[in-house]
Every structure is written in structure tokens, then in C-alpha cells.
Amino acid sequence: MSHSDAILDRLMSLHPKVIDLSLDRMHRLLAALGNPERRIPPVIHVAGTNGKGSTQAMIRAGLQAGGVRVHAYTSPHLARFHERIRLAGDLITEAALAAILEECETANAGQPITFFEITTAAAFLAFSRVPADYTLLEVGLGGRLDATNVVDAPRLTVITPISIDHTQYLGDTLPLIAAEKAGIIKRGVPVIVGPQQDEALRVIEARASGLTAPVFAHGQHWMAAPDRDGMIYQDDHGLWDLPLPNLVGPHQIQNAGTALAALRQLGATAAQARAAVTQAEWPARMQRLRHGPLVDLAGPQAELWLDGGHNPAGGEALAATLAAMPPRPTHLVCGMLNTKDIAGYLRPLAAHACSLTAIDIPGEPNTLPAETTAGVAASVGMISGVAADAGAAIAAIAGRDPKARILICGSLYLAGRVLRENG
Structure with a gap:
């Protein structure tokens, strides 16, 4: 330390x-x-x-x-x-x-x-x-x-x-x-x-x-x-x-x-x-990750993205961003804090995602349990599941869909963890 x-x-x-x-x-x-x-x-x-x-x-x-x-x-x-x-x-x-x-x-x-x-x-x-x-x-x-x-x-x-x-x-x-x-x-x-x-x-x-x-x-x-x-x-x-x-x-x-x-x-x-x-740089705002262990897990044909938005307006902005991107099957890896309007954040994203894999935010006492996030995702019409962590979620998605666009989202705290984990 x-x-x-x-x-x-x-x-x-x-x-x-x-x-x-x-x-x-x-x-x-x-x-x-x-x-x-x-x-x-x-x-x-x-x-x-x-x-x-x-x-x-x-x-x-x-x-x-x-x-x-x-x-x-x-x-x-x-x-x-x-x-x-x-x-x-x-x-x-x-x-x-x-x-x-x-x-x-x-x-x-x-x-x-x-x-x-x-x-x-x-x-x-x-x-x-x-x-x-x-x-x-x-x-x-x-x-x-x-x-x-x-x-x-x-x-x-x-x-x-x-x-x-x-x-x-x-x-x-x-x-x-x-x-x-x-x-x-x-x-x-x-x-x-x-x-x-x-x-x-x-x-x-x-x-x-x-x-x-x-x-x-x-x-x-x-x-x-x-x-x-x-x-x-x-x-x-x-x-x-x-x-x-x-x-x-x-x-x-x-x-x-x-x-x-x-x-x-x-x-x-x-x-x-x-x-x-x-020339502005602002990490974890729809940031494409291009190197690192998590990118390796996603595989050479996939895209790995990171976004720290977490409230309903953030969900709407992210949905509009995805709508404007070249089409590609998009899978979310999502971890959120328990203080947030989860349904309000996820609802706009439902039309743009093939699936959502929920995870806990590691080391964060106020994380929403992955099961809860997955349940809310299902309630707004998403195919959802849970994984132990971001790496496991990415590996599972890439295994099913090697050309996936994988987007890690839902919290700046999760985004920070991912940036550290990915070196």
C-alpha cells in the first residue's frame, strides 16, 4: 500500500x-x-x-x-x-x-x-x-x-x-x-x-x-x-x-x-x-479496450467496450450510442450499486442487447447482488444470467459468439476495477 x-x-x-x-x-x-x-x-x-x-x-x-x-x-x-x-x-x-x-x-x-x-x-x-x-x-x-x-x-x-x-x-x-x-x-x-x-x-x-x-x-x-x-x-x-x-x-x-x-x-x-x-480524453465513457488480459479473453474477433454511466439518463445515452454504431450482436456485462434506479437504467438498453450477464462489483460493499441485477434485466425483457466476475462473463460470451460486441457497464466503480484488472 x-x-x-x-x-x-x-x-x-x-x-x-x-x-x-x-x-x-x-x-x-x-x-x-x-x-x-x-x-x-x-x-x-x-x-x-x-x-x-x-x-x-x-x-x-x-x-x-x-x-x-x-x-x-x-x-x-x-x-x-x-x-x-x-x-x-x-x-x-x-x-x-x-x-x-x-x-x-x-x-x-x-x-x-x-x-x-x-x-x-x-x-x-x-x-x-x-x-x-x-x-x-x-x-x-x-x-x-x-x-x-x-x-x-x-x-x-x-x-x-x-x-x-x-x-x-x-x-x-x-x-x-x-x-x-x-x-x-x-x-x-x-x-x-x-x-x-x-x-x-x-x-x-x-x-x-x-x-x-x-x-x-x-x-x-x-x-x-x-x-x-x-x-x-x-x-x-x-x-x-x-x-x-x-x-x-x-x-x-x-x-x-x-x-x-x-x-x-x-x-x-x-x-x-x-x-x-x-483531443479530450475521458476514460470509461464508451471506451474501446484494445489490449490487456480481458481483451485476450474476448478473442481477436470480438470488440470489448467499457462505460461507467449508471442512471436512467446514462442508460438512454448508451442506448443512443449503440444505435448509432455499426450493427453487431451486443452483449452486456453489468454490475451496479444498490442505490441506483436499476430498471430505469436497463430499460432503454433492452432493445440493443442480445443478452445481459450480471456480476457483483468486486470489493464494493454497496454492490447490487448479481442475481438482483439479472432479475431486473429479465423484467425489462432481456435474456439474462450471472457470472462470477467480468473475466468469466467475457469468456462465456466469447465462447457463444466470437464476433460479439461486449460492453461492460452499469457503474464507474466497476469500470475502475475493470481498468485495473485489464492493466
Whole structure:
């Protein structure tokens, strides 16, 4: 176990709850650290239910192509915690991570604080000490009471599409959830709004209006659409004619649009816009695995794909992606957390999959039992079964159908395990 892993394990035990939305503990710890959040480069703050990570990755790719130095904070991680913190473009080193975690642990002095709060404070500390031009901050959960929402005057806020998820923390209607996400809007700070359902957009616009924050909303102030074999982005400043995003799936055109609207606010060039859509990297979002032991198990004629989406909107996006791909018999290997709307996620996929093999997420106490996942899959009309793990599922599918498209899906936690297992 690395030094940082040992500290991260200790930090897990400082608060009985994994999630406890409040900013009091965060303000206390940041004060003890000398308020590093006031000394970080200008912030682009990103909230939303789906597409936060992809949108942030595209903004980062566009900025960096212009020689701009960018810090980035994202969660959860897939293979290693270090993925959450990028300093001027590079993943934080083990030595730097261990040092800031120890500093935060000492400053916190054993008081109750959640794992996400104390690690977010650590990210602010790291960002305050390394020069950069911008800081990209992805909200962990919600917005209004999220640990990232302690920056008083960001340069820009961004709200990606909102749907119903995490109802036990954020409320069970779209307007309630939208109100939590809109909590990142700050007085006078422009807000870029991705495609929204009307009732969510109304909440966002009302909040922005009360804070005199200029709104740049999809469909009103900008649009993005497929065009021949690429895409176009258009706003009041003109039109960008661009290649398709290198992140796979029709929904990525709208994520690209949201990123491009943000880049336009920051004065980006056409070359930066092109880099945003062609150079972004964001693992486990319809990612093709091309090497490794799991790919070997699938065999030379099969395709192996990985996607971490997990809520109904994620299921719909994945279904649309599969519908747009060249036809090939598609078999799902699925593991999910027990907090999710399983039927809502699987229902859109039923028309696109020949079968679903359910597995437990290894090492995850909140995994949904494979039998339960398989039962829900059967109830929405899928041929389903269970396997001991991803490797066994892949081998069985490839044995039946050597030319299969095998898609591992249902959870970012499962995706992280698969990426580690596949080397």
C-alpha cells in the first residue's frame, strides 16, 4: 500500500457518513489551512447530473491546446486517487499527494469531516501552490452544499444536463434537483447551461436572474448539432465547423457544445475549439479496450467496450450510442450499486442487447447482488444470467459468439476495477 493510500484509509473513518451535505466542516478546515481556496487560479465550476466529466475534459483539452495551464479536480477516480487532482495539466505525484493529505489531516485534528470534504480541501491546497491560468472544479454531488462550492467569485459556472439521480440527498423532483445544481451560480458570474428539460431550465434562469448572472443557454444563445460527418457549433459570435468529438456517442455533441460555449466565454480560438473536440480524453465513457488480459479473453474477433454511466439518463445515452454504431450482436456485462434506479437504467438498453450477464462489483460493499441485477434485466425483457466476475462473463460470451460486441457497464466503480484488472 502506498503512503497516500494509507492516509486515505485513515481519512475514511473521520465521519460516520460517506455523504453529509453541509459546508460548515469545509469552512472550518479551510480556515485552519489559511483559506487556500482564495488563492487558486480563476475557477470554472461544473455541476450537472450527466456529462460533467466529459464536458470538463473537453474544456481542459481546448484550453491546453492554447498553451494555457489548467488545474483540474474531478471525482470519483477510476484506478487511482491521483486521477482526481491535476496540477497545471499533470496528475499529482505520490509525494505531493501524501504531503498535502498529511497537512490536511493534521489541520483537521481528528474532527468529523467527510472523505470528500477533506480530500477537496487537499486539492485546494495543492492548487494554491502551483501556478496555473485556470482551475476546473467538478462538483461531487449536487452543488449548493457540495464541498467544491466555497469559491466566492469563479470566472465561469457551467451546468450540464440535469436528470433525477441521488434522490436521497438532492430531492425527488427535477426542480428540487435543479435548485441544488443552480446553487453554484454566483452573483454577476456568467453561467453556461447545457441542454435542459424546461422545468430545470426555469429554476436555473430564476436563480441566475436573482444574482444578475448572465445566462448562455443551449437552444437560446448557442447550439451544437451533427453536420455531415462532423458537427457544428454556433452562437452570436459565429459558427465553428468541427470534426465529431473523439468521445463516442451522440450525447457527446451536446457535451462538446457546452464545453465550446464555455471556451467562447474565455476567448478561445477556432484551433482551441477543434482541440476541445478531438483531443479530450475521458476514460470509461464508451471506451474501446484494445489490449490487456480481458481483451485476450474476448478473442481477436470480438470488440470489448467499457462505460461507467449508471442512471436512467446514462442508460438512454448508451442506448443512443449503440444505435448509432455499426450493427453487431451486443452483449452486456453489468454490475451496479444498490442505490441506483436499476430498471430505469436497463430499460432503454433492452432493445440493443442480445443478452445481459450480471456480476457483483468486486470489493464494493454497496454492490447490487448479481442475481438482483439479472432479475431486473429479465423484467425489462432481456435474456439474462450471472457470472462470477467480468473475466468469466467475457469468456462465456466469447465462447457463444466470437464476433460479439461486449460492453461492460452499469457503474464507474466497476469500470475502475475493470481498468485495473485489464492493466
